[in-house]
Amino acid sequence: EGILRRQAQRESSARTYARSLPIVPVRARGMTIEGADGRRYLDCLSGAGTLALGHNHPVVLEAVRKVLDSGAPLHVLDLATPVKDAFTTELFATLPREFADDARIQFCGPAGTDAVEAAFKLVRAASGRSGLLAFTGAYHGMTAGALAASGGAQDVRVTRLPFPQNYRCPFGVGGERGADIGARWTEHLLDDPKGGVPAPAAMIVEPVQGEGGVNPAPDGWLRRMRAITRDRSIALIADEVQTGVGRTGTFWAVEHSGVVPDVMVLSKAIGGSLPLAVIVYRSELDLWQPGAHAGTFRGNQLAMAAGAATLAYVRENGLAERAGTLGARMLARLQALSSDHPSIGDVRGRGLMLGLELVDPEAEPQTVTLENGSVPPPNPALATAVQQECLRRGLIVELGGRHNAVVRLLPPLTLTDEQATAVVDRLADALRAAER
Ligand code: PMP
DSSP: OHHHHHHHHHSOTTOOHHHHOOOOEEEEEBTEEEETTSOEEEESSHHHHTOTTOBTOHHHHHHHHHHHHHTOOSOOTTOOOHHHHHHHHHHHHHSOHHHHTTEEEEEOOSSHHHHHHHHHHHHHHHHSOOOEEEETTOOOOSSHHHHHHHTSSOOTTEEEEOOOBSSOOTTSOBHHHHHHHHHHHHHHHHHOTTTSOOOOSEEEEOSEESTTTOEEOOHHHHHHHHHHHHHTTOEEEEEOTTTTTTTTSSSSGGGGTTOOOSEEEEOGGGGTTSOOOEEEEEGGGOOSOTTSSOOSOSOOHHHHHHHHHHHHHHHHTTHHHHHHHHHHHHHHHHHHHHTTOTTEEEEEEETTEEEEEEBOTTSOOEEEETTTEEEOOBOHHHHHHHHHHHHHTTEEOEEESTTSOEEEEOOOTTOOHHHHHHHHHHHHHHHHHHHO
């Protein structure tokens, strides 16, 4: 109580999770968090997707302890170390072959947003162009460039393209047909000498939008975006900050479509729960000058050790495949649930990145889409109520999407079959209670 009160008094009004999840975690293991009041929760936040192996996984703890006990320096800027070498080797072993064979890595600041900024700098330095193509519903971070590409700030250099969504596409085009229209619109925009945009440096895309409300990009659409950018010498940046490390059912989400990007932005799970962010890119783009990119915290030895252990564990234990199978099972159960609940507007996801979009079926229908006809408006109040009812039932879920009406599930890849069942059971129960 005291901790929550003091936090509410001292912390900024911008605080997010702490506002909607008034718990004080004191212990955690795997998928379970224990609060100071002794209550236990199943954690479907996973540090916003960071905890591929859940909390305090033994291999992560052991890797960190080994560095601590070895007397190795914990902070060495970007100097070469055995720990860094091991991390880089392990990371490259997980990347698609045709990409990794000719790739360079740049260590960035500690956060995903730092790596996004580095990617933008790199493609601008390599191309001499400044424009960027980004998508509706995108989220790339909270620093100026990343924010502009996310739609959170105005930047004349960022051109926004419609991201194809099966449901409630802001441009009213969803599904395969929407994807086709979006691709043709992109071509028109790039090729029209009058109304078009000047040749941009890059296109940045999330293979599955996370914060935007769990929107998987259709594989065929992604392949078309690859062809469009390749034909015009525009770099394709895949932001795999949230989708990486097995989350969507393949080690990297671009593997579903077979698309080979020019730059990959990686963070969150690659640090095995500690802060780490890198960009990996085709060596041909490596045109920036020595010192062109720096930053004090690019050599976090503990994060690299935790990250290497996580990557190896996911690879050796086939956790990406497991995320695919278990995720498909959870998705099917959530879809079955939607037939009894008109308030579930849509269920979508890939692997263990799942979303439940809640709507108000009684309200006047909104937004005409090509595939769905008219759909009811989003219901953020119900989503908030569901989140609170979940918390009461010992389940922590996140909300996302443009209207904050999407209940998001990001469990660790290590969750058991029983835990997966419990998550859907508790969510279903919470929805019933919130609807009352
Ligand atoms: N890109 C994506 C796809 C993300 O989901 C996030 C974080 N949610 C970021 C970038 C930014 O990462 P960070 O919060 O570590 O800056």
